[in-house]
Amino acid sequence: MLKNLRRRVSGTTIAMWIIGFILLVVVIVGVVRTLMIGKYTGADWTDLFVYGISQGSVYALIALGYTMVYGILRMINFAHGDIFMAGAFFGYFTAIVFEKNGFFDSPTVDGKLVLALVVVTLVAAAGAAGLAILLERIAYRPLRRAPRLVPLITAIGASFFLEYSFLGLFGSGIKGFPEIDALKGRVSIFGVEILKTQVVVIVASFVMLIALWLFVQRSKMGKAIQAVSEDKDAAALMGINVDRSIMITFLVGGALAGAAGVLYALLFRQVYFFMGFFPGLKAFTAAVLGGIGNIAGAMVGGLFLGIAESLFPNLVLDGLGIPAPYQLKDALAFLLLVLVLIFRPTGILGERLATKKA
Amino acid sequence: MALLEATDIHTYYGAIHALKGITVTVDKGEIVTLIGANGAGKTTTLNTICGIYHPRQGTIVLDGEPIHDMPAHTIVTRGLSQSPEGRRVFGRLSVAENLEMGAFTRKDKAGIKRDLERVYELFPRLLERRKQLAGTLSGGEQQMLAMGRALMASPRLLLLDEPSMGLAPMLVDLIFDTIKEINAQGVTVLLVEQNALVALSIANRAYVLETGSIVLSGTGQELLNNPEVMKSYLGID
Ligand SMILES: Nc1ncnc2c1ncn2[C@@H]1O[C@H](COP(=O)(O)OP(=O)(O)OP(=O)(O)O)[C@@H](O)[C@H]1O
Numbered sequence: 177m178l179k180n181l182r183r184r185v186s187g188t189t190i191a192m193w194i195i196g197f198i199l200l201v202v203v204i205v206g207v208v209r210t211l212m213i214g215k216y217t218g219a220d221w222t223d224l225f226v227y228g229i230s231q232g233s234v235y236a237l238i239a240l241g242y243t244m245v246y247g248i249l250r251m252i253n254f255a256h257g258d259i260f261m262a263g264a265f266f267g268y269f270t271a272i273v274f275e276k277n278g279f280f281d282s283p284t285v286d287g288k289l290v291l292a293l294v295v296v297t298l299v300a301a302a303g304a305a306g307l308a309i310l311l312e313r314i315a316y317r318p319l320r321r322a323p324r325l326v327p328l329i330t331a332i333g334a335s336f337f338l339e340y341s342f343l344g345l346f347g348s349g350i351k352g353f354p355e356i357d358a359l360k361g362r363v364s365i366f367g368v369e370i371l372k373t374q375v376v377v378i379v380a381s382f383v384m385l386i387a388l389w390l391f392v393q394r395s396k397m398g399k400a401i402q403a404v405s406e407d408k409d410a411a412a413l414m415g416i417n418v419d420r421s422i423m424i425t426f427l428v429g430g431a432l433a434g435a436a437g438v439l440y441a442l443l444f445r446q447v448y449f450f451m452g453f454f455p456g457l458k459a460f461t462a463a464v465l466g467g468i469g470n471i472a473g474a475m476v477g478g479l480f481l482g483i484a485e486s487l488f489p490n491l492v493l494d495g496l497g498i499p500a501p502y503q504l505k506d507a508l509a510f511l512l513l514v515l516v517l518i519f520r521p522t523g524i525l526g527e528r529l530a531t532k533k534a
Numbered sequence: 535m536a537l538l539e540a541t542d543i544h545t546y547y548g549a550i551h552a553l554k555g556i557t558v559t560v561d562k563g564e565i566v567t568l569i570g571a572n573g574a575g576k577t578t579t580l581n582t583i584c585g586i587y588h589p590r591q592g593t594i595v596l597d598g599e600p601i602h603d604m605p606a607h608t609i610v611t612r613g614l615s616q617s618p619e620g621r622r623v624f625g626r627l628s629v630a631e632n633l634e635m636g637a638f639t640r641k642d643k644a645g646i647k648r649d650l651e652r653v654y655e656l657f658p659r660l661l662e663r664r665k666q667l668a669g670t671l672s673g674g675e676q677q678m679l680a681m682g683r684a685l686m687a688s689p690r691l692l693l694l695d696e697p698s699m700g701l702a703p704m705l706v707d708l709i710f711d712t713i714k715e716i717n718a719q720g721v722t723v724l725l726v727e728q729n730a731l732v733a734l735s736i737a738n739r740a741y742v743l744e745t746g747s748i749v750l751s752g753t754g755q756e757l758l759n760n761p762e763v764m765k766s767y768l769g770i771d
């Protein structure tokens with residue numbers, strides 16, 4: 177019996193390693209062939225890479241909300257992608273006002289433009305944070321002691337509620353985020369030509385990621401959130417208000433998602449009620465890739481997914497002779513998720529998560 | 535004068551009637567111990583006093599102020615803190631950060647600094663390891679940290695739930711010496727212990743708990759001389 181079991185376990189393990197090996201070979205063959213064909217220039221690769229970073233930093237910002245809420249409540253807030261969508265809407269409405277008043281007209285980056293963008297981002301962050309807090313207060317808090325499936329279903333319900341509320345309020349049409357003249361075209365950084373919007377997105381994201389990291393690791397409230405994530409009763413014994421800590425977690429996660437909504441709108445210039453679905457799912461994937469509950473993991477996972485999604489289709493699939501590689505980038509993201517779950521269920525930074533839990 | 539007066543406390547876990555009318559008083563400056571078999575309700579008593587659970591019936595008064603309706607995080611600000619059963623240190627935070635969390639509600643920077651020095655004096659081992667993650671400390675060190683963390687709240691009344699659990703005899707002595715020292719520094723102590731012999735020997739007064747009710751009380755010495763207590767809790771005939 178025991179012998180049997182052992183054989184079966186090692187059998188699956190062997191099968192998994194074989195699959196892993198085959199995948200690795202396929203990847204290497206794809207990469208080598210792509211590079212041999214030489215269809216893309218160095219500039220093309222830089223473009224894809226930078227695009228991946230900008231996309232990935234937006235994923236990272238959203239992923240933080242998933243991972244922090246998971247850390248503190250052990251639930252997946254599936255409505256988080258729609259908080260991101262709501263943030264984009266709040267940003268869009270604010271941006272339109274600035275556009276009408278000529279804040280985006282200058283051909284160069286000036287004080288007015290910076291001010292406008294900062295205000296747009298702040299409004300989006302504040303609106304999304306407010307919505308996230310409401311969601312926690314109304315939909316999740318009453319279910320704190322319910323079985324884990326219940327808040328999960330509620331979260332899915334909340335996601336639909338938000339999507340269809342925005343559909344009802346603002347219609348199904350895609351709204352074009354105002355174009356900013358000063359951010360058209362490219363700028364040369366260390367000799368690399370990069371789209372200006374991508375520079376803005378990457379810089380803004382990294383500033384926020386660093387700010388969040390400092391908040392969680394250095395501030396008293398950030399440490400209190402970590403304490404509550406680990407042991408709610410013990411945290412309450414310290415005088416930490418557990419409900420308030422949870423609220424602040426939703427606030428911070430919501431604010432980051434709202435800001436990410438604006439950055440996403442800057443990149444793609446499209447705002448609509450369903451826009452949170454895929455980025456939300458990708459960010460969730462990123463959070464799992466990095467090890468759910470792990471804050472550094474969400475950042476790493478987001479960047480990794482963004483870059484992989486951007487480079488992989490051209491780098492690997494092209495070489496394998498697949499006709500429209502770029503169409504497969506979404507499939508690739510979820511394939512990555514499945515692979516990580518099979519080979520490293522705790523995520524990239526999973527080991528640290530495991531020891532941390534002990 | 536009584537610092538803590540818990541009167542006729544009834545606590546339930548759903549339908550389970552865990553505390554059936556318990557009355558416990560602790561006077562300023564005392565060490566009072568609560569002993570009893572596994573499952574008697576000792577931890578439940580401490581957690582009810584701390585506000586983790588709320589009594590369905592009965593009153594808890596701390597220095598004249600009723601606290602039985604307050605949430606746990608508010609009770610701390612009234613000068614009551616607990617080192618919980620099983621230590622429950624925050625494993626992902628460093629030793630120093632755990633101590634910082636102990637002083638979470640305090641604003642008096644100078645006082646916090648003074649108490650931090652006091653804790654490091656009581657437990658020099660914590661000072662050595664202040665940057666280490668609490669989850670990687672040994673059991674004994676975690677117990678020191680749990681007590682130090684509770685002291686960082688600058689409590690008037692300190693509740694200790696089985697501080698000697700799972701520790702080697704030498705460490706047990708150290709922990710009990712420290713409890714006496716903390717008490718000598720003016721902190722009133724309510725101590726729950728399995729290790730009844732040592733607990734009774736350092737306690738001014740003691741209560742014996744049995745399935746949710748107080749069955750005996752007296753000075754530590756009285757209970758030590760009580761043959762029934764000897765037999766049931768110390769295994770001595
Ligand atoms: N969370 C809970 N849910 C249901 N019943 C509980 C819970 N916690 C404790 N009990 C029950 O309440 C009773 C008292 O438990 P308590 O933990 O207070 O005992 P104790 O005296 O501290 O025991 P020990 O010496 O083992 O720590 C026990 O019968 C226990 O099973």
Ligand SMILES: [Mg+2]
Binds near residue numbers: 577619
């Ligand atoms: Mg107990």
